[in-house]
Amino acid sequence: MNATAEPRAGTQSIRRAVAMLEAFTDERPLWNVSDLAEQLNLNRTTVYRLLTALESAEYVERDPATEGYHLGSGLIALGGRAQRANSVRAVALPELEALAAATSETATLEVLHGGEMVIIEEIPGEFVTSGSQHIGSRWPVYATSTGKAILAALPPTELNAALAPPFVSLTDKTIASVDELLTCLDAIRRAGYAVAAEELELGFVAVGAPVLDAAGRPVAAVSLGGTLTRMTDERIPEIGARVRHTAGRISHKLGYRRNKESTDRRLR
Known part of the structure; x- marks a missing residue:
């Protein structure tokens, strides 16, 4: 049962992380944890955990002044590789x-x-x-x-x-x-x-x-x-x-x- 649950949990986390990245748009480039949790119908703990993981990869960055998050430089590097490919x-x-x-x-x-x-x-x-x-x-x-x-x-x-x-x-x-x-x-x-x-x-x-x-x-x-x-x-x-x-x-x-x-x- 654990062998089945783990892949499902991993897939769910990936889907949630992708949805979080897609929430950052030209119209809404900055999100705080509470608003993003409400937007995606997730609890704040889950959103914070995923944002922390994305931040470690530089896919999002935290603004100390507002405590909000925006897309990070890691995505620029990733996008450049995708564009070349x-x-x-x-x-x-x-x-x-x-x-x-x-x-x-x-x-x-x-x-x-x-x-x-x-x-x-x-x-x-x-x-x-x-x-x-x-x-x-x-x-x-x-x-x-x-x-x-x-x-x-x-x-x-x-x-x-x-x-x-x-x-x-x-x-x-x-x-x-x-x-x-x-x-x-x-x-x-x-x-x-x-x-x-x-x-x-x-x-x-x-x-x-x-x-x-x-x-x-x-x-x-x-x-x-x-x-x-x-x-x-x-x-x-x-x-x-x-x-x-x-x-x-x-x-x-x-x-x-x-x-x-x-x-x-x-x-x-």
Whole structure:
């Protein structure tokens, strides 16, 4: 019986400690023992014991003036290691491989740099696609599905700075004006993904969705591309959902959360 009780007690302590750390937010960066105990529905002795353990690891620090606790420097060091271990490319690679395998199309990861989208990872699909796209390729942001996906996710001030003309036509279907692009971005926000149908290269279609970091900023975009004969209008909604889901999974692994989970949970 003791062998069963000990793991349960250990797991419960971990869950409680995690809930305590999650209670420290931008809106409430400082907690005293009594208020934190009430917030988490725990007794003061338990909260004090866990805070003491977290303080020993420098995950929280006590302010002598207020006798309150705030997040500590140990979390900065831990977060730095997590960030290095979870670079966009490293996190995205298995997701891109799964996307390409599920669809037989070519999956890419691209970043915005100097008004252009740069391919930083590519997983070729089963079928031949564009011969001009490979790791290191650069294309105008307005002519790609990934570029439009990122633009649609930018805050207004940054978007305005990124919309500087001229718009060079790569095909007769390339977006040619700011007004046309803005209309397109509205549709992208509603759908959650962007489509570039022969806008970059004739006979080639790509669908892209933004990858967001922990702060909700677009740091990259995922794309799935193929020939016009395979990426048909009927198939685009399915492809769009897959790409959006893949980008969402990568974003989640990078720390993005659409809604913060409540720390007011049952812990007993």
